[in-house]
Amino acid sequence: MISIEKLSEICKKFQCVLNLDCLLKDYTTFKIGGKCDVLIDVNSAESTKQILSYLKSEDIRYAVIGRGSNIIASDNGFDGVILHFGNSIADISVDGTYIKAGAGASLASVCIEAQKNGLTGMENLYGIPGTVGGGLYMNAGAYGCEMKDVVSSAEYIDENIELCTVSVENMGLSYRHSVFSENNSIITSVVFDLKKGNSDTIKEAMTECMKKRISKQPLEYPSAGSTFKRPVGSYASLLIEQCGLKGMSVGGAKISEKHSGFVINTGSATCSDVIELCENVKNIVREKKGYILELEPVILK
Numbered sequence: 001m002i003s004i005e006k007l008s009e010i011c012k013k014f015q016c017v018l019n020l021d022c023l024l025k026d027y028t029t030f031k032i033g034g035k036c037d038v039l040i041d042v043n044s045a046e047s048t049k050q051i052l053s054y055l056k057s058e059d060i061r062y063a064v065i066g067r068g069s070n071i072i073a074s075d076n077g078f079d080g081v082i083l084h085f086g087n088s089i090a091d092i093s094v095d096g097t098y099i100k101a102g103a104g105a106s107l108a109s110v111c112i113e114a115q116k117n118g119l120t121g122m123e124n125l126y127g128i129p130g131t132v133g134g135g136l137y138m139n140a141g142a143y144g145c146e147m148k149d150v151v152s153s154a155e156y157i158d159e160n161i162e163l164c165t166v167s168v169e170n171m172g173l174s175y176r177h178s179v180f181s182e183n184n185s186i187i188t189s190v191v192f193d194l195k196k197g198n199s200d201t202i203k204e205a206m207t208e209c210m211k212k213r214i215s216k217q218p219l220e221y222p223s224a225g226s227t228f229k230r231p232v233g234s235y236a237s238l239l240i241e242q243c244g245l246k247g248m249s250v251g252g253a254k255i256s257e258k259h260s261g262f263v264i265n266t267g268s269a270t271c272s273d274v275i276e277l278c279e280n281v282k283n284i285v286r287e288k289k290g291y292i293l294e295l296e297p298v299i300l301k
């Protein structure tokens with residue numbers, strides 16, 4: 001049983017904001033998700049450790065979210081405590097070619113800081129609408145660049161509630177996968193290692209990257225980005241298109257006509273709509289093309 005009194009006490013001590021009776025749809029880019037009783041805007045590794053100690057001692061369920069841009073949240077909400085990594089843990093500092101960012105910093109703000117400091121390497125990540133922590137957890141990537149190419153180390157809280165440091169070689173980063181998803185660790189900060197470059201050229205590359213996204217992706221609708229992982233040997237969007245599934249819908253969830261790799265929320269989509277639509281797509285693609293599609297976003301329930 002969650003003691004709001006106890007959590008308020010910890011939050012007050014560490015000056016983190018405790019939100020009650022939230023709707024997950026307000027914390028996800030898909031704009032989907034039911035109620036969650038407690039959501040805490042964590043603001044440091046230390047406050048996260050203290051909150052975790054309490055949650056674990058009472059066996060209370062918890063989940064971590066960043067910008068919620070790769071999450072499909074259940075219509076029934078989340079029965080437990082959400083640890084939200086956002087603006088309250090988003091400090092960014094630059095030291096030579098290194099940039100250290102709090103896990104809640106947006107990838108976009110790190111890209112902008114890199115550009116201002118004439119640091120090149122992560123331009124192609126500009127436009128991924130997530131946080132640094134969520135980006136590392138997912139090994140987010142775009143246009144030939146992944147987090148694994150630009151990160152040098154990270155701090156995280158392990159299962160034993162210890163703050164640890166890990167270098168990039170030991171993060172098990174591969175396509176949309178990291179060791180953090182295997183061992184339930186919580187990333188608190190990330191260090192990027194970039195190269196010296198020209199600010200104007202970097203800015204041009206970022207602008208170009210954003211233009212591509214605007215022209216190809218249905219950014220005018222809520223979504224969680226690419227709905228399916230890229231299967232070995234093909235592309236989910238291509239297979240979906242070849243099966244004639246563009247525009248297919250269940251309730252308010254629809255396969256985007258602009259980019260068939262995206263399921264969009266046309267206004268009233270529920271989590272069940274999205275899941276049902278994705279199941280239909282998976283079945284048809286398997287039958288017609290022989291490929292097994294796998295969801296990319298994480299289901300929060």
Ligand SMILES: Cc1cc2nc3c(=O)[nH]c(=O)nc-3n(C[C@H](O)[C@H](O)[C@H](O)COP(=O)(O)OP(=O)(O)OC[C@H]3O[C@@H](n4cnc5c(N)ncnc54)[C@H](O)[C@@H]3O)c2cc1C
Pocket residue numbers: 029063064065066067068069070071085103127128129130131132133134135136137138139140141142180185186187188217219223224225226298
């Ligand atoms: C329009 C659009 C375009 C997108 N384009 C791309 C793209 O080009 N490439 C790409 O890779 N992705 C893309 N995405 C997906 C998404 O933006 C990325 O996966 C992003 O990195 C997720 O970050 P987040 O902060 O939103 O994480 P969330 O969605 O909040 O969380 C995702 C997972 O990470 C975990 N997590 C979050 N923060 C932490 C933390 N601090 N410690 C431990 N675990 C954590 C969560 O528990 C969850 O399991 C896109 C999404 C949208 C909506």
